Amino acid sequence: MKQRTVIITGANSGIGKATAHRFAKEGHILVMACRSPERSRQAWDEVKATSKNDQVELMQLDMASFDSIRKFSKTFREKYNILDVLIHNAGYFEHGSSYRLSENGIELTFATNVAGPYLLTMELLDMLKQSDDARILMAGSNIIKHFFNPKLEINLSNLRGENPNDPKYRVYDYYRDSKMALLMITKKMADSFSDKGIAVNMLQINGATMSKESVAKLTPGYRIVARIQNLFFRPPEFMANHYYVICTDDAFKGITGELINHKQEIMEKAEENPGAKEQMIQLATASRCPVYAYNREVQDKIWSLCEKMTE
Numbered sequence: 001m002k003q004r005t006v007i008i009t010g011a012n013s014g015i016g017k018a019t020a021h022r023f024a025k026e027g028h029i030l031v032m033a034c035r036s037p038e039r040s041r042q043a044w045d046e047v048k049a050t051s052k053n054d055q056v057e058l059m060q061l062d063m064a065s066f067d068s069i070r071k072f073s074k075t076f077r078e079k080y081n082i083l084d085v086l087i088h089n090a091g092y093f094e095h096g097s098s099y100r101l102s103e104n105g106i107e108l109t110f111a112t113n114v115a116g117p118y119l120l121t122m123e124l125l126d127m128l129k130q131s132d133d134a135r136i137l138m139a140g141s142n143i144i145k146h147f148f149n150p151k152l153e154i155n156l157s158n159l160r161g162e163n164p165n166d167p168k169y170r171v172y173d174y175y176r177d178s179k180m181a182l183l184m185i186t187k188k189m190a191d192s193f194s195d196k197g198i199a200v201n202m203l204q205i206n207g208a209t210m211s212k213e214s215v216a217k218l219t220p221g222y223r224i225v226a227r228i229q230n231l232f233f234r235p236p237e238f239m240a241n242h243y244y245v246i247c248t249d250d251a252f253k254g255i256t257g258e259l260i261n262h263k264q265e266i267m268e269k270a271e272e273n274p275g276a277k278e279q280m281i282q283l284a285t286a287s288r289c290p291v292y293a294y295n296r297e298v299q300d301k302i303w304s305l306c307e308k309m310t311e
């Protein structure tokens with residue numbers, strides 16, 4: 001087995017923690033990049049103890065803070081010579097919360113789920129280039145199914161605190177848009193990095209049981225929804241296995257710019273003008289990727305927005 005150097009963001013809970021267990025157990029060199037070292041200490045100890053892998057490090061990283069991302073990247077570069085796998089797992093989805101800005105003045109959902117992964121990738125690009133099989137994986141969500149509605153577009157109008165008291169503000173909508181924006185960046189990065197041999201893909205997560213701590217972050221109404229969903233969702237280890245396979249298996253070598261579903265299948269571009277049958281397939285299966293994700297103009301817009309925000 002090839003031993004890889006791996007970073008997993010948000011590795012202290014849920015799918016991220018389950019993935020950390022898996023990489024550590026298989027003997028890889030692992031950095032658990034977590035927002036709070038205090039709250040993540042227990043997860044780190046568990047991962048080291050069960051895997052008996054002493055090459056597992058806990059490092060502080062707040063994906064909503066550009067300063068933290070730059071500090072983390074600097075420290076990582078000083079300690080390691082290479083990065084083979086970068087898993088952007090951390091995500092902000094505190095449904096029901098009010099409008100919040102990051103310390104850089106960016107709407108918190110977009111800052112954490114889009115601008116953060118963009119900046120961290122750019123900061124670590126040189127390290128990824130050292131690998132002969134570098135793979136980046138983004139955590140996606142089946143929430144992007146909303147974009148099968150041809151009228152829906154990513155709302156970029158309130159990302160800088162333009163209208164903080166907007167009565168229509170919902171984290172749910174910004175989360176939906178952020179996961180589509182992240183998919184667009186995935187495609188754009190895949191194109192830009194193709195000559196560097198760096199693969200960039202996204203896994204479309206269609207549900208994983210949420211921990212008590214994550215459920216507690218939601219407002220009461222969303223908490224009830226999450227508890228009901230938890231009855232039907234599979235444990236985080238199921239998606240963690242997909243993260244692992246996509247980032248290590250030869251079957252995924254050279255595959256880039258793709259949205260991959262919970263069966264490890266590459267999702268196809270949806271039809272532009274779907275008939276009734278195709279519409280059913282789009283909504284009832286995880287085989288199609290919304291056409292909107294392929295819109296180069298919007299991809300470029302999101303990319304340059306990230307460039308500007310992180311300058």
Ligand SMILES: NC(=O)c1ccc[n+]([C@@H]2O[C@H](COP(=O)([O-])OP(=O)(O)OC[C@H]3O[C@@H](n4cnc5c(N)ncnc54)[C@H](OP(=O)(O)O)[C@@H]3O)[C@@H](O)[C@H]2O)c1
Nearest residue numbers: 010013014015035062063064090091139141205207208214
């Ligand atoms: N569970 C699902 O059904 C589902 C469905 C679709 C997509 N997803 C995606 O899957 C990924 C993992 O979610 P999960 O279900 O495993 O939830 P989770 O257990 O709540 O994990 C989320 C992780 O993200 C971290 N995080 C949030 N904001 C951060 C920040 N600013 N900096 C660093 N880390 C931050 C959290 O750290 P703290 O502990 O410090 O908050 C936590 O470790 C997310 O990207 C999510 O959007 C999940």
